Amino acid sequence: MKKAVLIYNPSSGKELASEYKDRVVEVVTSMQYEVEVKETQGPKDATRFAAQACEQRVDFVIGMGGDGTINEIVNGLAEQQHMPLFSFIPLGTVNDFARALGIPLDPEEAIEALKVGKEQRADIGKLGNDYFMNIVAIGEIASKVADTSIESKTRLGPLAYLLEGTKAILQDNEVSMKISYDEGEWEGDITLVLIALTNSVGGFERLAPDAEVDDGFLHVFIIHESGIPGFLRVGTKLLQGKIAEDDGVDYIRTKKVHIETSQELFCNVDGDEGTCTPVDIQVLAQHLRVLVPEKLENN
Ligand SMILES: Nc1ncnc2c1ncn2[C@@H]1O[C@H](COP(=O)(O)OP(=O)(O)OP(=O)(O)O)[C@@H](O)[C@H]1O
Numbered sequence: 001m002k003k004a005v006l007i008y009n010p011s012s013g014k015e016l017a018s019e020y021k022d023r024v025v026e027v028v029t030s031m032q033y034e035v036e037v038k039e040t041q042g043p044k045d046a047t048r049f050a051a052q053a054c055e056q057r058v059d060f061v062i063g064m065g066g067d068g069t070i071n072e073i074v075n076g077l078a079e080q081q082h083m084p085l086f087s088f089i090p091l092g093t094v095n096d097f098a099r100a101l102g103i104p105l106d107p108e109e110a111i112e113a114l115k116v117g118k119e120q121r122a123d124i125g126k127l128g129n130d131y132f133m134n135i136v137a138i139g140e141i142a143s144k145v146a147d148t149s150i151e152s153k154t155r156l157g158p159l160a161y162l163l164e165g166t167k168a169i170l171q172d173n174e175v176s177m178k179i180s181y182d183e184g185e186w187e188g189d190i191t192l193v194l195i196a197l198t199n200s201v202g203g204f205e206r207l208a209p210d211a212e213v214d215d216g217f218l219h220v221f222i223i224h225e226s227g228i229p230g231f232l233r234v235g236t237k238l239l240q241g242k243i244a245e246d247d248g249v250d251y252i253r254t255k256k257v258h259i260e261t262s263q264e265l266f267c268n269v270d271g272d273e274g275t276c277t278p279v280d281i282q283v284l285a286q287h288l289r290v291l292v293p294e295k296l297e298n299n
Helices: 017-030 045-055 067-077 096-101 107-116 140-147 150-156 158-170 228-239 294-298
Strands: 002-008 033-039 060-065 085-090 117-127 130-132 135-138 175-181 184-190 192-196 218-223 249-254 256-261 266-269 272-276 279-293
Touching: 002 017, 002 045, 002 067, 017 033, 017 060, 017 107, 045 060, 045 067, 060 067, 067 085, 067 096, 067 130, 085 096, 085 107, 107 117, 107 279, 175 218, 175 249, 184 218, 218 256, 218 279, 249 256
Parallel strands: 002 033, 002 060, 060 085, 085 279
Antiparallel strands: 117 130, 117 279, 135 192, 135 266, 175 184, 175 256, 192 218, 218 249, 256 279, 266 272
């Protein structure tokens, strides 16, 4: 019999995980898997459980939790010799990866959708030794957004960055940056750089409308606009899904970047504080095998 592991965070999503756990086991068992359940107790447990599942050559890993938990699981699955099929039940407040993959945001629907899933490849990003699914933000602003309350990040999505950006501009916090990418180099003063893998960032699905989960590219938005009116114009374009067209923004599609800055900056990785610049970021193209609902192809 095929083996599956359910990794769930009991504290995610208003503590609804325990309630849904039994139904996930029931559904996955009906899919002819023997299911083992692993409950996380704290940070990095999900990473450890996912890595163990790879070592034990488990066939299917199901995650249940918010983006934090799913990110930890992806960090356990990444670059292992055996890559199990992976899917998840989103229980967070933002659920960007689920949005990008077309996994229902309603947990009950997501559980039922497992039965009618098909395999889809998904890219992930690598920054130093960490892996991400959605976005890296670098700039004076990005460090500040890591401190922004989850609630505000959720409500405002990328607008939280723009609001912090406006404040940073008022404080004249420009940083000069050198970006080496596949086909060249970019050098200049930046306000904020966003490196996205998917179209959904902070619950907002129009930052990178052309980004596909399996396109094998990092979508880099270099916001070099430094005046308040210009920055607000960038914000308007962002809301229209046309940020790449703005004169205050340069857009690059690449498989890897090396970033150096005039002063050390924290990278905000999938909403949390990651390592500092200088950094190397690359895409691991079509690295994950994700079970997604059938309808993704028609989207
Ligand atoms: N048993 C636990 N109790 C408390 N925290 C835990 C437990 N297990 C794991 N964690 C930690 O909780 C963190 C946040 O979880 P997660 O992002 O899944 O939920 P969330 O905060 O509800 O989601 P979101 O951030 O989307 O609102 C994880 O990164 C993990 O390190």
